[in-house]
Amino acid sequence: MxxxxxIRELLAINLCVDISYCRENADLFYDLCADSLSLLSFAIELxxxxxxxxxxxxxxxxxRTVGExxxxxxxLCQSESK
Numbered sequence: 001m002x003x004x005x006x007i008r009e010l011l012a013i014n015l016c017v018d019i020s021y022c023r024e025n026a027d028l029f030y031d032l033c034a035d036s037l038s039l040l041s042f043a044i045e046l047x048x049x050x051x052x053x054x055x056x057x058x059x060x061x062x063x064r065t066v067g068e069x070x071x072x073x074x075x076l077c078q079s080e081s082k
Contacts, residue, residue, distance in 0.1 A: 003050070003077055004070050010049065011066065014042040024067030032066075039063075052076045 012019040015032050028034040034042075046052045052073055063069050 003074060006050070007046070007070055007073050008066065010045055011042055011069070014038055014045060022066050024065065024070065026066045027064055028066065028069075029064070046073065050077070 008022040009019055011032075012022050015022075015034055015038055017032055021032060026032055028039070050073070063072070
């Protein structure tokens with residue numbers, strides 16, 4: 001499983017939805033019914049499981065789609081591997 005699939009699975013668990021709903025174009029708020037508390041919980045899990053410090057990143061709360069989160073996570077993974 002790649003990082004994108006792992007993060008989609010983690011998001012699905014945190015939002016209590018089936019992973020099939022966590023498509024890249026899914027809107028976090030309208031399609032997945034996320035709120036700021038669930039996104040904060042997800043950000044903490046990202047940090048715990050993948051070492052991606054996103055909980056204190058204000059950008060985390062500006063994302064609208066699953067794809068935006070996946071792209072940012074990939075970007076963070078690439079910058080940390082350098």
